Amino acid sequence: MAAAVVAAVTTSVSPTDAEAERSGTEDELRDVVAEELAAAAVAVAAAAAGPPNRLVKLPLARIKALMKADPDVALASQESVFVIAKATIIHIDTRSSGREHTRLDCLGGSNRRFSMSASAVYVLDLKGKVLICRNYRGDVDMSEIEHFMPILMDKEEEGTLSPILAHGGVRFMWIKHNNLYLVATSKKNACVSLVFSFLYKIVQVFSEYFKELEEESIRDNFVIIYELMDELMDFGYPQTTDSKILQEYITQEGHKLDTGAPRPPATVTNAVSWRSEGIKYRKNEVFLDVIESVNLLVSANGNVLRSEIVGSIKMRVFLSGMPELRLGLNDKVLFENTGRGKSKSVELEDVKFHQCVRLSRFENDRTISFIPPDGEFELMSYRLNTHVKPLIWIESVIEKHSHSRIEYMIKAKSQFKRRSTANNVEIHIPVPNDADSPKFKTTVGSVKWVPENSEIVWSIKSFPGGKEYLMRAHFGLPSVEAEDKEGKPPISVKFEIPYFTTSGIQVRYLKIIEKSGYQALPWVRYITQNGGNTNI
Incomplete structure (x- = not known):
């Protein structure tokens, strides 16, 4: 139709x-x-x-x-x-934002299929042996998984490895985590992005239950894992995937015989499945952290080769009842729509929200409206591909002398405003593997030689904006070597700057609405830190 x-x-x-x-x-x-x-x-x-x-x-x-x-x-x-x-x-x-209101959903006619269906889910070891599995639909022979590892190895040898493999009419959608393979099979025209999202959700839930998800934790927790797999998915469709809700009725304690039928917690059948009813606190507070990580790659001549900002908004919620929160940011789209295009705004990219956020409200007026889970969670994440100058600029001069010694002169300069201060700064400088007899001299902080990593670490506890510091290092070398033609590893920098965001994102307001009308205290904090790749 x-x-x-x-x-x-x-x-x-x-x-x-x-x-x-x-x-x-x-x-x-x-x-x-x-x-x-x-x-x-x-x-x-x-x-x-x-x-x-x-x-x-x-x-x-x-x-x-x-x-x-x-x-x-x-x-x-x-x-x-x-x-x-x-x-x-x-x-x-049957999900709704109120007691009588129901969100409408739409499916196409004969040309559309269900957006998510998995016939079975397997957990395999590195050799392809099945550790645990669950057949949800019964339309795929469970022995089909025996073809997965041979196909995977063949594709890897050919250099054509894909996250989706096929054998006959069966599709294998897989991810690798530590020493495990998580595989979902399907004969239907499933939306693979949702299948992969579900597999990563399994990893998240299992990791929160067992701390480390690996082969040993799977073998030690068969009973609980089977219970979790039954709750996570039913007939190939995701069900309860919130670990906090699952932990209310699936615990790691010993199971006692209970003749009565178990009753699911209210949150499972609740309109808001991620938050329990009847929560009470003597002091109602909300803590919001805007955390940005800066990824930079700078060439030897000082040119920025790659830069991006990866941000997240994390919350800790200690509120009674069933409150509604409304968060406003200086979003560029919002400011343009409201005629404030000249105001300081930020164009967010790759925005990902927690399931509690009402997406329709955000699309309409860019307001982030939600009923939050209790405790700690990540409300949203975002990314900005923009030119960013290094917040801590590093200049290095390396001199090799004929008498089997090498000297380093490292200059560090903070390129942010004076009112901000970087804390716990660490500058990692690579040195030759055979270097010995270190000698250091610095104007601030401390320097440590880490021979197992072939590097020296210059630590500065507090680095104010607009400052410049110098460090000198001297090493002996056992023999005179030819000039290194393979190049040198980059210098990496670690830091954290509180009350500062590189992107300029700001929380315009955080409103807390609850039917009892209690007063709550919202706290907002900004943190900028180095990303996983801050290399100079």
Whole structure:
């Protein structure tokens, strides 16, 4: 069908629907829902010539009853209900931002498929041996995984290794973590980006449970891992993937026999699955950190070859109840839309939000509105590809003398404003492997020789802006060597500058709204630090 079907329901069930669910027979319920699906198909046909996204209402109680009567027709989870009838796919999204409000979702007609489905998930060791696996759909032979490692090795030898491998009609989507391979299989036309996102989510959840995810931790925690895999995915569709929620009812303690049926925590079936209800604090506070890492690569003649800023906004939330937070940034798109284009603004790229953020609100007015998880989490991350001058500029002069010695003169200059100060600065300078008899002289800080790393480390506890310091080092060499033609490793710099951001991003406001009306204290902090690649 050319048009899309949108089915919307609320999580509340009317008394009439509840009575129909209890009293109706399976055949009657199947007939009732079949009629409603037929009516939905008519609505879709009518919508094909009119406006798209025609709204079709279906009672949730009858859908659930149909699922009990014929589980092959429908699929339910805490977040979604899928009903399939002929070529029509109807998706009921039971997640909502309020008690009676339901977010509408849209799926295409016959040319579209579900955006995410995995037949099975495997965890393999480096030799390709299956450590643990879970078959979710039963449409792929579990022995198909035996073809994965031979194909992987062949592709690696050919130099054509891909994150997606195929054998027959089966696709293998895989990632490697430490000494493990995580593999998802599928016969369907699945959205691979979502499959990979789910595999990385498995790594995150397992790592938070077992500290280190490796072969030994898999072997030592079979029971818990099977429980987690059952909760993470159902029939090939992701379910509860928040580790904080999973830890409420899947623990690493011994399991006792319980004759009663276990009840899931309220958060699993809650409209806001990432936050528990009934949270109380004597003092309500929110801590927000804007952390930016600067990645720089500078050539020997002082030209910046590559520069980027990788930022994240991390929060620690200690708030009672179910608060709503609204965060405003000096976002360039927002300022242009509101006629403040000349104001100081930042153009954010590659923005990634936590699942709690209402994306529709952000798209409309660039306001970051969300109900936060309890405790610590990363609200968003971003990146800026922009020209950045080195915050700490390094100049080095290296002299080799004929009497088997080498001398270094290192000058460090801070290129940021005087009111800011860099803390815990470390300048790593590579030296020859056979250097010995070190002698150091510096105007500030301390210098240490690290022979196992063939480097000297110049440490400066506090480096104010606009300052310049000098360090000299002298080494003896056991023999006179020819000039090194292979080049020298770069000098790397580590630092942290509080109350400072390279990009100029600013928090314009942080509002806390809660129905009880309590007063909360928001705290905002800015930190700039070296990235993983700050080389000169």
